Amino acid sequence: MIVMKLLIKKAKICYPGHKLHGKTQDVIVESGKIQCIASSLKNPGNYKEITSKNLHLSPGWLDLKANLGEPGFEERETLESGMKAAAAGGFTGVCVSPDVQPFSDNRSSIEFVSRAGEGKSVTLYPLGALSKGGKGEELAEMFDMHKSGLVGAVAFTDNKPIPNAKFQLLLQQYSQNFDGLIYSFPMNLDLAGKGNVSEGETSTYLGLKGIPHLAEEITVARDLQILEYAGGRLHFSDISSAESAKLIGASKKSKLNATASVAWYHLIFNDTVLEGFDSNYKVLPPLRTESDRKGLIKALKEGNIDTITSNHQPQNIERKECEFEYAGYGINGMQVVFAALNTFAKELDLDTLVESLGIRPYQVLNKETPSIEEGSNANFTLFDPQEKWTYDKTNNHSLAENNPMFGTEFTGKVLGTVNGKVGNIS
Amino acid sequence: MSELSVEHLIGIKSLTESDIQLIFAMADNFKQVINRPIKKVPTLRDITIANLFFENSTRTKLSFELAEKRLSADVINFSAGSSSVSKGETLVDTVNNILAMKVDMVVMRHPNPGASVFLSQRVNSRIINAGDGAHEHPTQALLDSYSIREKLGDVAGKKVVIVGDILHSRVAMSNIFCLQKMGAEVMVCGPKTLLPKYIDKMGVKVETDLKKALNWCDVANMLRIQMERLDISYFPSLREYTMQFGLTAQILKELKKPITIMHPGPINRGVEISSAIADSEQAIILDQVENGVAVRMAILYLLAQKIDRPQ
Numbered sequence: 001m002i003v004m005k006l007l008i009k010k011a012k013i014c015y016p017g018h019k020l021h022g023k024t025q026d027v028i029v030e031s032g033k034i035q036c037i038a039s040s041l042k043n044p045g046n047y048k049e050i051t052s053k054n055l056h057l058s059p060g061w062l063d064l065k066a067n068l069g070e071p072g073f074e075e076r077e078t079l080e081s082g083m084k085a086a087a088a089g090g091f092t093g094v095c096v097s098p099d100v101q102p103f104s105d106n107r108s109s110i111e112f113v114s115r116a117g118e119g120k121s122v123t124l125y126p127l128g129a130l131s132k133g134g135k136g137e138e139l140a141e142m143f144d145m146h147k148s149g150l151v152g153a154v155a156f157t158d159n160k161p162i163p164n165a166k167f168q169l170l171l172q173q174y175s176q177n178f179d180g181l182i183y184s185f186p187m188n189l190d191l192a193g194k195g196n197v198s199e200g201e202t203s204t205y206l207g208l209k210g211i212p213h214l215a216e217e218i219t220v221a222r223d224l225q226i227l228e229y230a231g232g233r234l235h236f237s238d239i240s241s242a243e244s245a246k247l248i249g250a251s252k253k254s255k256l257n258a259t260a261s262v263a264w265y266h267l268i269f270n271d272t273v274l275e276g277f278d279s280n281y282k283v284l285p286p287l288r289t290e291s292d293r294k295g296l297i298k299a300l301k302e303g304n305i306d307t308i309t310s311n312h313q314p315q316n317i318e319r320k321e322c323e324f325e326y327a328g329y330g331i332n333g334m335q336v337v338f339a340a341l342n343t344f345a346k347e348l349d350l351d352t353l354v355e356s357l358g359i360r361p362y363q364v365l366n367k368e369t370p371s372i373e374e375g376s377n378a379n380f381t382l383f384d385p386q387e388k389w390t391y392d393k394t395n396n397h398s399l400a401e402n403n404p405m406f407g408t409e410f411t412g413k414v415l416g417t418v419n420g421k422v423g424n425i426s
Numbered sequence: 427m428s429e430l431s432v433e434h435l436i437g438i439k440s441l442t443e444s445d446i447q448l449i450f451a452m453a454d455n456f457k458q459v460i461n462r463p464i465k466k467v468p469t470l471r472d473i474t475i476a477n478l479f480f481e482n483s484t485r486t487k488l489s490f491e492l493a494e495k496r497l498s499a500d501v502i503n504f505s506a507g508s509s510s511v512s513k514g515e516t517l518v519d520t521v522n523n524i525l526a527m528k529v530d531m532v533v534m535r536h537p538n539p540g541a542s543v544f545l546s547q548r549v550n551s552r553i554i555n556a557g558d559g560a561h562e563h564p565t566q567a568l569l570d571s572y573s574i575r576e577k578l579g580d581v582a583g584k585k586v587v588i589v590g591d592i593l594h595s596r597v598a599m600s601n602i603f604c605l606q607k608m609g610a611e612v613m614v615c616g617p618k619t620l621l622p623k624y625i626d627k628m629g630v631k632v633e634t635d636l637k638k639a640l641n642w643c644d645v646a647n648m649l650r651i652q653m654e655r656l657d658i659s660y661f662p663s664l665r666e667y668t669m670q671f672g673l674t675a676q677i678l679k680e681l682k683k684p685i686t687i688m689h690p691g692p693i694n695r696g697v698e699i700s701s702a703i704a705d706s707e708q709a710i711i712l713d714q715v716e717n718g719v720a721v722r723m724a725i726l727y728l729l730a731q732k733i734d735r736p737q
Contacts, residue, residue, distance in 0.1 A: 277540030
């Protein structure tokens with residue numbers, strides 16, 4: 001919807017590091033800009049008033065990786081339905097992963113994505129492929145994708161591991177002429193073998209083939225060494241092991257240009273949820289142990305991991321309603337990231353959560369964090385960390401239903417988003 | 427207690443010790459039945475059982491079919507070499523199609539771990555897991571423990587070593603659960619490449635030296651090396667495997683005490699077990715096969731009690 005004039009009443013500003021952080025303010029938005037912020041503002045006229053108990057306002061959240069299905073998998077998700085789910089989840093920006101059909105590895109596919117987000121409450125930031133067709137063999141035209149469209153590819157990923165170390169080296173080198181950001185999905189495929197869950201006590205007694213922690217950690221170590229050797233910018237988009245986070249933390253101390261993301265579900269679940277063979281918990285990288293889960297939250301708090309992604313991966317029902325080994329990977333999670341973490345990741349404080357969703361993602365992309373100042377462009381998320389609601393198939397905005405959290409009562413709800421002149425306010 | 431605590435037989439993990447005792451007591455009765463001149467009872471004459479084998483099996487299938495027929499059940503067999511998915515029909519659809527023909531119980535073998543769990547949550551029938559991937563093979567574990575009880579009087583307090591490919595074995599996992607529930611101590615032994623890294627978390631001892639393992643145990647269960655299941659080379663040659671993990675008369679002679687030898691079959695003579703040992707007094711391999719029928723009859727009988735049947 002187009003938001004012309006808004007008066008937001010008594011919103012607690014949630015923006016760690018900002019001078020207004022923790023303060024309750026009224027905010028007037030007009031023509032896509034924040035016009036006034038003060039402790040109390042009168043409605044200048046016919047401004048739509050937004051009030052709610054426990055209203056919080058933070059910089060608009062940005063998801064660094066989500067698969068939106070289109071083109072090629074429109075039965076799972078479309079850019080349109082994905083944007084609705086993202087907005088309902090509080091995101092004003094989504095980085096759209098290129099692993100669609102055909103693979104998003106050229107200028108026109110990047111323009112297709114960025115155009116779809118034009119004038120919408122969710123800005124779509126295309127992620128370009130690293131390699132032609134996502135095959136991990138030949139470099140894709142990254143420079144052209146970077147320069148193309150309204151937005152241009154903000155970073156590059158094949159959304160799967162790069163087995164060849166020489167190719168990873170080329171990526172780090174080649175991306176430097178345009179300061180491109182390379183995503184790494186760290187997993188050694190030889191060590192992972194035919195595994196589809198984490199190797200551990202649970203996989204042992206369930207008889208499921210395991211992916212060892214080693215498969216991830218060895219690749220994190222490899223890619224950090226390549227980064228040190230070659231330079232460039234590197235982002236680990238899919239971290240599941242606490243030890244990986246330690247390796248990345250150490251590299252940050254030695255001033256390497258490395259950042260990392262973790263998917264929300266790795267902060268809530270451990271591999272024991274697989275006991276009933278529910279394929280909705282089948283994700284890649286796989287759910288690890290409770291000690292990993294706690295370690296990942298600690299790493300987020302310490303800044304060794306920078307951001308939380310939805311790692312949204314819609315699947316049609318036939319890809320999940322089958323034997324575990326045949327099931328597809330992923331959870332369609334964009335809509336519940338905040339609610340699920342606020343409810344179940346007890347060790348995660350609200351400030352870290354908002355930082356990981358609304359501040360650090362911009363820093364990872366070398367973009368300016370949305371400003372909460374008079375005269376700045378409006379880009380913010382409104383939420384109530386105490387409101388209870390139940391996620392079910394009637395209020396699910398994604399086309400897909402592969403989510404283990406249907407029927408769950410959450411504490412914490414997104415109340416709306418404003419992104420320039422467009423908003424999504426219930 | 428005269429009925430099982432479970433509605434399906436998915437795995438040993440979900441059984442209680444008294445469930446297992448009940449199955450054993452019932453198997454004692456059925457073992458007498460199958461040794462009579464007339465080896466049949468009419469107990470399940472009103473029941474139809476489908477044996478669905480999505481993976482090859484000879485002895486388990488034969489054993490189940492015999493058990494079913496000796497209980498006078500009507501039996502249908504369905505074998506599919508390949509998975510249901512590759513044929514385009516889902517597992518649930520396949521099974522529901524068969525159930526629509528008024529089938530009361532399903533015995534299923536499937537290559538995927540958890541397939542029996544998946545099915546039991548979605549179809550309206552009693553499910554007996556005849557092996558699902560590397561998850562569980564509960565009837566094999568029950569007949570193994572039953573055979574130890576028969577040979578040694580009790581399972582509790584006994585030391586049992588499982589030798590061979592533990593990594594790909596559903597027999598090993600179900601056996602570990604069953605033996606532990608019955609109070610036995612369990613060790614696994616094999617080359618490190620075929621032992622799951624976290625197997626010690628199951629509360630078992632881990633050994634890579636066959637002689638040490640055999641000196642520790644009362645019973646050795648020698649698993650078959652399933653060359654057809656190994657996707658990569660976990661050891662250089664069968665010859666070298668046998669040099670380290672093959673059971674020979676020479677090794678047995680050097681042990682401090684006689685031990686009982688088991689094998690779930692089919693045996694690879696000269697690989698995991700030498701011919702002389704397989705045919706010796708110490709081996710109870712054929713007793714296991716006989717007991718398999720009695721134990722499966724007991725399970726079928728006890729699960730059929732859970733079906734709403736006209737008197």
